[in-house]
Amino acid sequence: MSIDALPPLRAVIEAHELSARKSLGQNFLLDLNLTAKIARLAGDLENCDVIEIGPGPGGLTRGLLAEGARHVLAIEKDPRCLPALAEIAEAYPGRLTVIEGDALKVDPLQHLTPPIRVAANLPYNIGTELLVRWLTPDTWPPYWQSLSLMFQREVAERIVAVPGSKAYGRLALLAQWRAEPRVVMHLPPGAFSPPPKVSSAVVHLTALAQPRYPAEAKLLERTVAMAFNQRRKMLRSALKGLAPDIEDRLVASGIKPTDRAETIGLEQFCALARTLES
Known part of the structure; x- marks a missing residue:
């Protein structure tokens, strides 16, 4: 499937020699059908700025832009991916900003205008830490309206778990206290290159105006x-x-x-x- 005039992702990866690196938690999602679907699951993007973490060769980035995101801020740690992302920025003038850096250290707010959504195929090695940070800011409501995030399926199940289940724990309570989380998509290992050893799932979390129950x-x-x-x-x-x-x-x-x-x-x-x- 072609969602824009840019080359297929496999061609982009080959042209820029972007072999996925385990040390960076990289597993590239190459099917533009799937990246476009994830972008749609993030909600109406036309009047929103979107933060994307770990865009890699830019599959989801292209989906977000093609689905009408007003502006995408992509934070990428791997410098090898920057030329591929620059090509996307050129194809969507003024709508994509790429920052090279560690998502755990970059403050994105100076580059964004509300309303803001987050959509990302998160690197497995930092996904849970980023989610906890988004769920535990000093003030609430947060700067984001929603989070649409890909995790290992086990982590996704922990986010939506109910009391008495094996997956129920701290992550479920943090997520469900201040947000409405739901699993909106499942992906098999074969959807990625290279295939991870586990299945994946996309979780959509909508921020509540205030926590469900009062507590410090x-x-x-x-x-x-x-x-x-x-x-x-x-x-x-x-x-x-x-x-x-x-x-x-x-x-x-x-x-x-x-x-x-x-x-x-x-x-x-x-x-x-x-x-x-x-």
Whole structure:
């Protein structure tokens, strides 16, 4: 499929000698049908600026621009990819800005105008850390309206997991407290070059105007982290470092001290955080 006048991605990769590097977490998605679909799943882009992390040879970048993104800011750590991305910028004048750098260190906001969405086939080695950063800013609502992100399927399942499930944990609680996450697409290993050892999935997270339940963010994060760091322990043991009367506070929050973290829902964790704060 051709979505613009640029060459197919395989030809781009060959021309620029862009073999994927495991050290950078690279697995290139070459089918422009799929990259265009991911761009559509990100929502209406015509009046939005979009942040893309790790564009590589630019498959998703082209999809975002072809679907009408007002402006795309692409952050790429691999200098080998910059000439290929420059060709895309030339084909879409004034609509693509490429920054060479580490997405964990670059501040993108000086280059963007709201409303802002994030769409990325995230490098596997930094995907979870970036998501946690987007979900835990100092102020809420965040600068982004939505996140459309590709992860390993296991990580995607952790984001949307429910209490009692094996995948349920800190990531689910952080995501579901302040956003509406859902898995919108599954991709097999064969969709990528080189094929990873695991399947992948795209998760779309829509930012809520305010958290689902009131709680002080840092205290909630600390409580959840402690609870799941020792998930096999009863909460009265896992959380004993939070307060000397932790059993009383658990009971006051509607939680049995003998419960384990994996059985406790978001509303109860928020209630516990409020009890601890008071």
